[in-house]
Amino acid sequence: MITISNVEHFKEEIKSITNNINHNLYLINSEQLYFISAFIKIFKEKLPDELKTFNEYILYGDEINFNELLLKANNYPMMGGRQLFLVRDSNNLIKEIDKYFNKLKSIPKTSLIVLFINDPNISKKTKIVNYFKECGRLINFKKIYDNQLHNWVIYISNRYNFELDYKTSQLIIELTGNNLSKINNEFEKLSLNKKDSSEINEELILNHFGINNEYNLFELQNQYGKRNIMKVLKISDYFSKNPKKYPIQVVLLNIYNYYLKIFQIQSLKKLSDSEVSKQAGINPFFLNEFKNASMNISMKETVKALNTIKNYDLKSKGINTLVQDEKILKQLALEILG
Secondary structure, three states: OEEEOOHHHHHHHHHHHHHOOOOOEEEEEOOOHHHHHHHHHHHHHOOOHHHHHHHEEEEEHHHOOHHHHHHHHOOOOOOOOOEEEEEEOOOOHHHHHHHHHHHHHOOOOOEEEEEEEOOOOHHHOHHHHHHHHHHOEEEEEOOOOHHHHHHHHHHHHHHOOOEOOHHHHHHHHHHHOOOHHHHHHHHHHHHHHOOOOOEOOHHHHHHHOOOOOOOOHHHHHHHHHHOOHHHHHHHHHHHHHOOOOOOHHHHHHHHHHHHHHHHHHHHOOOOOHHHHHHHHOOOHHHHHHHHHHHHOOOHHHHHHHHHHHHHHHHHHOOOOOOOOHHHHHHHHHHHHHO
């Protein structure tokens, strides 16, 4: 099993596959759409353009079983060359992969099967790990932690010939979190619109990375800071109606961290701005917004808000409550701002 935990490991594996495909069965495990898309692109580039229509298959694990996949893979490719089978969302499919180990060994060299999964426990599944060690290649992406995001942002920006300093990369991380696919998409759009320079500043990032969207976590924080209850209720209603995009625990954690930073600012008001930014973990670009919010609320109210959010977090997990999830964010807003 190949474990990829940083940018350099990723670049090495991409280079290896670009130079030569040594296996005809790959299993790629990642929670990041960016990595899946990157490998799909690399594998597709191995097929000549004139053969892609005939020999390239994009499949989904929920729509095919191994018998059907093997039947296709054992056919001879049209017009020679190699067949490529890219099977996305294969989590359910590989649950029965051990039944087909022997048949998978006999895949003709003219077929290449690439299975994509998202399984944080793949390293514990020794049968699968051992099989791919002998008969294929298992590429496992480790979870990206916050302290690694800067290097990934720099890597992606460099691919579009942009130059970033540390402060700007941190601003991007504040706006996008660890969603590398979103970061890549925004840089791609930026590269199409910006022609005059490779340098990127904060204003450009704010304009292009979705901060002006009316419904996002930053806007929710902003309206809490302004104590604009009507706008907070409007955004909360939108989040409640889109739980897949805005899971309630993620939203509650975001609001909690926001008030925690306000509490830290209130506790550190005797320090300089640079010291406050450092100790509170606030990007200097956003510090004034947090300071303004901290003046709209007393420390007593901040502590009350933090305790209230903790209580609603328990409610969101079904503890000591009959409140429905879609009402929790609204009730939280009313209790904090009402």
